[in-house]
Amino acid sequence: MKRAYNFNAGPAALPEWVLQEAKEHWLNFNDTGMSLMELSHRSKDYEAVHNEAKELLTSLLSIPDNYDILFLQGGASLQFTMVPMNLLPKNKTAYYALTGVWSEKAIKEAAKLGNTAISVSSKEDNYTYIPNPEQIELPKDAAYLHITSNNTIYGTQWSNYPTNLSVPLIADMSSDILSTPIDVSQFGIIYAGAQKNLGPSGVTVVIIRKDLIKEDNTLPTMLSYHTHAKNNSLFNTPPTLGIYLLSLVLKWVKQQGGIEGIANINKEKAQQLYNVMDQSNGFYRGHAEEKSRSKMNVTFTLPSEKLTKAFLQEAKEAGFVGLNGHRSVGGCRASIYNAVPLEHVVELAKFMKDFQNNHL
Known part of the structure; x- marks a missing residue:
């Protein structure tokens, strides 16, 4: 499986x-x-x-x-x-x-x-x-x-x-x-x-x-x-x-090395996604100010509602689950809690880059 x-x-x-x-x-x-x-x-x-x-x-x-x-x-x-x-x-x-x-x-x-x-x-x-x-x-x-x-x-x-x-x-x-x-x-x-x-x-x-x-x-x-x-x-x-x-x-x-070990992995996971956002020239716009960013929930929007729907649909087809933003704010959200493997976050970062390149 x-x-x-x-x-x-x-x-x-x-x-x-x-x-x-x-x-x-x-x-x-x-x-x-x-x-x-x-x-x-x-x-x-x-x-x-x-x-x-x-x-x-x-x-x-x-x-x-x-x-x-x-x-x-x-x-x-x-x-x-x-x-x-x-x-x-x-x-x-x-x-x-x-x-x-x-x-x-x-x-x-x-x-x-x-x-x-x-x-x-x-x-x-x-x-x-x-x-x-x-x-x-x-x-x-x-x-x-x-x-x-x-x-x-x-x-x-x-x-x-x-x-x-x-x-x-x-x-x-x-x-x-x-x-x-x-x-x-x-x-x-x-x-x-x-x-x-x-x-x-x-x-x-x-x-x-x-x-x-x-x-x-x-x-x-x-x-x-x-x-x-x-x-x-x-x-x-x-x-x-x-x-x-x-x-x-x-x-x-x-x-995993206790909370210190987990914290290091969480930092890397969050950085993977925020790096994609920061290097996207505004294609992915984070909701949170940089100094207040969460390492658990990465929230962002795309340039249009049409692109957002396309992103979520293609992500679903690629095997990504749960990326819809909360109904009160819309957009997208990746929750990267402790149990989410780093490898899965790397795959999401790659998907985000590919999606942007395919929709410019």
Whole structure:
């Protein structure tokens, strides 16, 4: 079987090694005579998988001891609600950096629960850049600052983060977690839907500083971080298959030389496509300003809608999947998450050059 050139924005490509490893143990996991999907989440066999995933993530991200790791459900979208529900007192204000659609959705949900305000925004320029983090100043009533580290629709990404904040920094890292080294201690909470860099859809990873986990009997039980932290994310039945596949992805990242090794490959992949764009004399026009370009989602347009449609059609015929831009902005988008092989990106770069030469 020939693997597709998968550039989907999410659910996205998974490492082939992960899929083969899961296939090898699909019907008989750990000599139990059962698939992992059939195991009780209270069993020792599953518990070992669950805890190994936490240990691998701790090691790869160098997560300090004063943080907890939660495996939840509901995607980043549920975290838009859980963050303010757990961290926003009535006399405080939640501040949000608006850099795209997902940060807009996050503040919309928070506004249903308490006071919110915009700290910085690039909306007036159609989200073509990331605001300067050094220009962020928060009033005394701030409860936290929320950012979206990578913006899949617009192809922008934070290269450095706000520092010296007096309140927790909360980051939605759904689309770039594990793609480059970060200092976890800069953040109060990092959350990420798994379906881009961590594994399949259905699992949400939350890395939370322990002092932010507080028991509050007024909260719905399932929407309290305290509930899940107290029960090692086993209060209810977790997405066991997703967590197993997540653990395999983490093993694969370790095989690639850890996050440092992955980051070097990601840099090369992004450079392949941005070089084609920069050398195309305007044939391929990137949406993001150069200093804010994402290494995960490369977004661009062509000189006309007719050429865009031709590009997408010919790309599809050549085996490239998922290159359509988001419906809200149009154009084209290549999502080059961790599991997308460098060789596939090289092939796309070659296709882009050939397409331009054939349509001048």
